[in-house]
Amino acid sequence: MNVRSLIGLLVVLALGVLFWWGMQTKDQRSELPTALAGRQAPTFEMELLDAYTGKWGQKLNLGDYLGKKPIVLNFWASWCTVCYEEASVVEAAWRRWGKQVMFVGVDTQDERSKGNEFVARFGLTFPNVYDPRGKIGIDYGMYGVPETFVISRAGKVVERHAGAVDAPTLEKMIREVLK
Amino acid sequence: MKRWLLVLLLLAVPVAAQTVGNQPPPDYSPKVFEIAKKLRCPVCRGESAAESNAGVTQEMRRQIAEMLKEGKSEDEIIQYFVDRYTNWILYEPPKKGLGLVVWLAPVLGLLIFGLGFYAYTRAAAQREAAMVDVDDAEIARVEAELEERSRSGGKS
Numbered sequence: 094m095n096v097r098s099l100i101g102l103l104v105v106l107a108l109g110v111l112f113w114w115g116m117q118t119k120d121q122r123s124e125l126p127t128a129l130a131g132r133q134a135p136t137f138e139m140e141l142l143d144a145y146t147g148k149w150g151q152k153l154n155l156g157d158y159l160g161k162k163p164i165v166l167n168f169w170a171s172w173c174t175v176c177y178e179e180a181s182v183v184e185a186a187w188r189r190w191g192k193q194v195m196f197v198g199v200d201t202q203d204e205r206s207k208g209n210e211f212v213a214r215f216g217l218t219f220p221n222v223y224d225p226r227g228k229i230g231i232d233y234g235m236y237g238v239p240e241t242f243v244i245s246r247a248g249k250v251v252e253r254h255a256g257a258v259d260a261p262t263l264e265k266m267i268r269e270v271l272k
Numbered sequence: 273m274k275r276w277l278l279v280l281l282l283l284a285v286p287v288a289a290q291t292v293g294n295q296p297p298p299d300y301s302p303k304v305f306e307i308a309k310k311l312r313c314p315v316c317r318g319e320s321a322a323e324s325n326a327g328v329t330q331e332m333r334r335q336i337a338e339m340l341k342e343g344k345s346e347d348e349i350i351q352y353f354v355d356r357y358t359n360w361i362l363y364e365p366p367k368k369g370l371g372l373v374v375w376l377a378p379v380l381g382l383l384i385f386g387l388g389f390y391a392y393t394r395a396a397a398q399r400e401a402a403m404v405d406v407d408d409a410e411i412a413r414v415e416a417e418l419e420e421r422s423r424s425g426g427k428s
Binding site: 127202228230 | 314328330331334335353355356358
């Protein structure tokens with residue numbers, strides 16, 4: 094093999110490697126990084142959906158719970174079909190770990206009436222705040238609903254899950270912050 | 273003639289619509305869109321926060337406008353989003369670290385192409401220079417000699 098053929102072969106090989114690397118690059122939102130991991134969780138005070146005002150008051154301030162017990166923060170919207178898959182999973186986890194872990198749902202960029210219908214449909218008993226503009230989502234660097242964050246007892250963001258969370262994944266995330 | 277005018281009018285409609293669509297709405301200053309252009313839309317593919325009309329980008333633009341009103345600089349506003357989304361949120365890769373490779377790659381590619389092209393043309397010029405110009409008289413002489421040889425049966 095002469096030098097020219099060898100160079101040609103190397104160029105083809107390099108292009109092949111480049112193509113393979115490009116195909117490997119993931120754009121799965123669940124694998125995108127969260128800038129907040131290990132950092133203090135942003136706090137917020139937001140109005141609650143109608144079903145929760147009797148027990149929790151008009152507004153919920155996350156700061157009242159940060160640093161006291163672990164928190165599961167679940168972002169959802171009634172227009173998000175994937176959110177229908179996980180709603181009952183999150184409710185079941187709340188019923189199981191509710192005494193040790195605080196659960197807060199965030200109905201984001203939604204119509205209030207549709208958010209109210211959603212929580213009634215799935216019988217969500219953990220408090221859900223209403224964030225029509227999606228401000229909290231940006232504070233948490235959210236890419237899109239549904240997304241679930243777990244916050245440690247110390248008030249730091251530990252992990253983020255993008256997409257519908259299933260029971261084993263949520264359990265693993267909760268056990269991580271209960272350690 | 274009328275038909276041509278109609279065709280021109282039809283072609284002009286999308287162009288005019290594009291111009292209007294790219295104008296910032298009156299409630300935000302152009303600076304808001306200038307900054308939003310440098311940020312990616314988190315829920316879209318290949319769109320900046322200035323172009324996208326997704327709910328999250330509308331909120332991003334609102335927050336940018338608020339921060340500008342508070343007197344924050346462009347760098348501070350961009351850093352606010354980087355702190356939440358990492359460098360992923362930047363529409364253009366940063367001109368440092370790994371991002372610098374992306375910026376330098378086209379220059380490097382051009383440089384390699386330029387060097388290759390220079391080497392090729394130089395070699396071609398050398399080949400051409402190696403060719404000796406032969407005048408008509410010399411060609412006639414060689415032709416005559418060849419003819420003579422073929423007549424004498426190849427004997428010299």
